[in-house]
Amino acid sequence: MKRNRRMKSILVLSLIFIIAFTLVGGCAKPTAPAPSPAPAPEKSDGPAQEIRFDRNIKIGIVDTYTGPPTVYTYDARDGFTLAAKEINAEGIHGAKIEFVTRDEEFKPDKALSWARELITREGVDVLCGFMSSASALAVSEYVKDEKVPTVVWMAQTEKITGEAGHRYIFHVIPNTRMSGRAAARYLADLPYTRFALVGSDFEFGHAIINTFWKTMTELNPKAEKVVETFWPVGEPDFTPYISAIRAAKPEVVVAAPGGADQIPLTKAIGAAKLAEEMVVYLHIGTDHAGLVALGQEAPEGMYGSSPYHYYYPDTPENKAFVEKFHAEYGRYPNFAGFNGYITAHLIAEAYRKAGSLDTEAFIDAFEGLSINSPVGQVTMREYDHQLIQPFFIGKTVKDPGKDYLIATDIVMISGEDAIPPLEEIKKIRGE
């Protein structure tokens, strides 16, 4: 009885402590990042005057760290951390990158709340992250008012740089429009006309399929849609869709599964041996995260795409990145790891170019910025802030050295080919 009461008092006290702690923090007024003791700007009499930043650059990451998407968000965070190490070794005009992460649980209201916290309490210079499209869109509107540059690195919604685009938002992942166009470009070269279009029934699935079909019919007017169907997200059993596809007798199946649907869908395709009968194309179908989970169960000969494969292109830059990543975390990066990595480098490069910690200068420098990434040159398009990055489409194959399948016959669709022309974006934005 006594112990119980003491327990209760302790609980109440610790609670009050926690609340007080959280709230008292707020009474100390503004929390502008404390200037780190940077050496006084050295006077240089050379024409190229060396710039020294008087504080570090602070970056806030808001992403989903609970639930199914974590397989990607952890990679993105780790890729970012790796890049930050590289950057800090060198410094950006004497400054380093610091960053903090917040978990938004795939909930837009939480994302907004954390974005506010990072901007107004932590005082971050740049915001990154966002697995969820809804979160990205919600935060995008907020940072527009706050004038804080924000890089979306996982949500693929085309709205981010389309109708909802503005000066402060940047997109570092092929958006749904690009993915759809890339797929259409690739598949239009094949001699087929009968298409089955399927996808997860949420914004993302519809967006990819719509763009794909629009581009496909432009490229190949003879293309014919024999079936189109969408399944609820989280569908446990794909057999009915496979039967429906089979029955319609298409030559090509284009599938846009969202998030965790990819694994069971690929399994079902493998079990039904659908890839042996027709061309099956899966958006993000050859990404490492999915294939490694499926092991030997993934179907051979299935077409799939990914913005990144750790084994392709076989360039020294890529190898260096993969080796470092593997040494650090004991695994190979999936496409999210790559995105996190180049995002950090893009931000660092923009600051280098800007030579100032001023937000507007940073954005001006970011617009049109090109850097060399493990997959070659990538460029931030000036007008809509969509990163022009290549997109890879390949075919699955068993690799004797590995216990999972990899992509082969990889074709690179260059960013310029995939990205929608400026006129299209302008039209969407009503300009």
Added chain:
Amino acid sequence: MLNVFSKLTKGQFFSFKLLIIGIVVLILLFAPSYLSRYYLYLVTLILVTVLFATSLNIPLGYGGLLVLHQATFYGVGAYAFAIFLKQGTLPILPASLIAPLIAAAFACFIGWICVRLRGLYFSFLTLAMGQLVWAIIYRWYNFTGGDDGIHAIPVPDFLRSGSSVFYTTLIVVLISLLLIYIIVKSPYGLTLQAVRDNPQRCESVGINIRNHRLIAFVMGGFFAGVAGVLFVLLERSVAPPMLFWTKSVEVLIMVLLGGMFTFLGPAFGAVVVIGMMTFFGIFTEYWLLFLGSIKILLLLFLPQGVLGYIEEMMAKSAKKIEKGEERGYAQG
């Protein structure tokens, strides 16, 4: 730690409570002048949640109705307001009045069906119907924006600064709480508590218990709708997770942690839970682990809620003085 209160008698005890509330309100009134922007936002968010939690407590704490899906009305209020503003069908003032009424209408419909059932069956029917509303909003792209939600909701400029949103929220929440307080202390409120304690007896003194419960349910829905409107003012964005069932569980935990049999318990619970979420969210990646454990400890050891516990201790001390420690209280 609570020895301070042992010097208070019952009447003083009440004025002491009033004093504390007065001080809190006074502190809040000047909040924008000493709080940094983030904490001003956090306090605004807490205020919205305070209203949300208190709205749940009308049917739950006072009516004894175990509503498992209160977030439905919060979400419906927010969505209705968002859609009015986004489509520009209504100016902001009427929209902010009609949106809670729509939430109340939903509550009326759902409640009308649910109050026929007793106990847990009632609870689960509210859960099922709430999820139904969620699923429809989640899917109906053209109208509700589907899973992407609605963003960039056009709120007039004068409601865009942190302090104007704060004051609007503060005023609306205070008025709502006052209204709820008046209702709870009215004959309706008294008889509602009687219905909670002993529905059979209430029937036999001539109270239509179904009506009473329905009214409580609708009122809860209305004030949840008000909270939803305030949320939109604050965040200018809505998305389906707002009315997913886990949101309802979250707010239920707030009410229970604070204490469902005290008027300010749910409000206190909202402060506690949001405070803890922020605290752990900032300081650790495994915040769920900490939050979950603390919730378990609190629910296990303080089943009457934190404020309920504090009040009980205060009341006990006050009583001891009054009765001159005549008899010790057995602790159950």
Added chain:
Amino acid sequence: MLEAKEIHAYYGLSHILFGVSLEVKKGEIVCVLGRNGAGKTTIMRSIMGLTPPRQGQVIFKGKDITRTPVHKIAQMGMGFVADNRRIFPDLTVEENLDIASRGGQQKGAWNKEKIFTLFPALKNITSRRGGYCSGGEQQMLAVARALMGNPDFLLLDEPTEGLAPLVVRELMEQIGRLREEGLSILMAEQNVRSALKLANRVYVIDRGEVRFQGTVEELEANEEISKKYLLV
């Protein structure tokens, strides 16, 4: 056999028993008499460990069982027949008996055959669900169920409540036969008349206190007690 010493029992905050002491010797039938709400059922529950007394002691076969878990007390040989019978309604009569069986193969142990010789009425309804039995049948089943655990001490809480007079008579006879089998019995009753026919000794309870104890003859001689506490 059983001794309760100064037991105080509570339900939550309300104090029900105020220092009740009583004793049952081997082979006795002892009756606890009193009005509705006098505390009879609480005495039974306290002894059985269902409402453990906060103060005082219960001693059974020389052992202090005040803090012993209920099932251990039952295993020591105490049978319990609850006041509203508490038959498992979803289980058949046979299943009700089966799950209570703890006799094993030892000689003289209660088994279903032996039960059916004592309560022939149960034999014909073995597959009927407990919930569908009549009051009398349920009462017999409740006693039979308690016997299946081979107790040597039986707590009977108002066994005649709500039964037709004829059934009461039959039941009382059967209880009498249990004494012949060597069982000691503590019985709570409101039905004074039928209880007195059977009992060796009597305790009269009112408001959680023992107001009278003695033999049946002594009680019958004491009109004041009967009038005041038993409304006879």
Added chain:
Amino acid sequence: MLRVENLVKSFDGFLAVNGANLTVHEKQIVAVIGPNGAGKTTLFNLITGHLVPTGGKVIFKDREITGMAPHRICHLGISRSFQLINVFPQLSVFENVQVSVLSHQKKVLNMFAPAQKLVVEETYNILEKVRLADKAREKTASLSYGDQKILEMAIALGNYPELLMLDEPTAGMSPEETKATIALVQELAKKEGLTVLFTEHNMNVVFEISEKIMVMQQGRTIAQDLPDMVRANKQVQAAYLGEES
């Protein structure tokens, strides 16, 4: 005033009440007696609408009220107490009675007046009648058993009923309390002009105050007559009193 005709109630085939008949005239004190399980409480629940009869009729003041909702029946002027204590444990004694007074005055949907200040006088009047006024501010749970039973009755009085139904009003009371309670019932009936229908185990009480007795056995009415006639009724003696005396 109240007429019960051939009332039947079955629970899953078990006939709890099987042909009950009862007539209560204005300002009469009527007792319903019968052994445990005879169906007295069920009969009460059927009259007050807590249970819906399977068959038969209940007529109150020339109006059929069979199967009507309990709260509506109450507003017609029937009010009852319960056998087991059935009060509002979390409310104070005063509030317990206040609830029923508010209900009687149709003020329960008033949401904006402070309840504290409403119907105070009426409530105190009733509490005074049953001699609980000095305990008005106490928590119900701290009352003695006897006082809770009285409070039970006071709640019923809060509705200003024409017909007061008491289910075992003296069950579990001490002889002194019983005596006081009976006096109270008689006094109320006389002063307020109430009609009283009650069930009771204690035969002394029954024969002392009732003007008419209805005897039930196994759900059936086996006699309905003046006390002396009932006492003399052979069937009643055999079925019910036989056991006790």
Added chain:
Amino acid sequence: MDFLTLLPDFSTMTSQVFIGLSRAMILFMVAVGLTVSIGVLRVINFANGTFYMLGAFTAWSIAMWVGGTAGFWVALLVAPLVVSVLGLVVEAGLLRRLYNRPRLLQLLLTYAVVLLFNDITKIIWGVDFKTIEVPLKGFVTLFSNVSLPSYNLILLASGPLVAFGLWFFTNHTMVGKITRATATDREMVDALGINSKKIFAIVFMLSCYLAGLGGALIAPTTNIVVGMGITILVNAVLVVVVGGLGNIWGTFLASIIFGVGESFGLLIAPRFAIVFPFAIATVLLILRPTGIMKSVW
């Protein structure tokens, strides 16, 4: 654009029915554990979804450790046992304190356990996508046009098997009978000399075993991720309520109604398919508030 127009009617319908049935069995696996704990312990255990998740994760670990197709079958045997032992720990440590608490408190406490275990699972198993190789490959042709993956047959069979097993357990074993008795009157069981604490622990372990079994069975068809328990939980809870609390056959029937209902929902209005289970639950609860079969409460 549904495939109603694209397929011959009969085979669409039948295949849809079979798909709905295997969907129903998945649901049943989660719901049955829930209904057992509700029926006997009277605790609505939200953590049941967590044990389902743990079943899948444990099965994965075991399958990986053993390797090959045999790995899965070993996992199917062992994983539920591991989960039920874990359940015992939770029961003894936490749930035991809840049996006499208000229902709302029980609900929220078990929900807090869900949060806790989600993080613990993340710490133990990490965040990678995980999946187990399907142990039975190939298809079974049922009618000329309808074929099912062979593994679905196992799922289809497991539901009725589990339901039948449970029925046998509760009606024809001594422990089962005691369990039924405990469900209605715990005190009386104690008074008969049976340790009801032990019975409760056994029942809770059984319910965890069933949840773990469900998780293990489903593991090969799906993506094993943290949080998989939460998504299915609310449907499972509704299935249990619609079926009649604690009624195994009711749960079975309700699962089928939900599963097949959603399948046909896909035919009628694919976009609103996820609305169907909730709509069905709402309608059924309005029509039969205490469930389609007798509730034990």
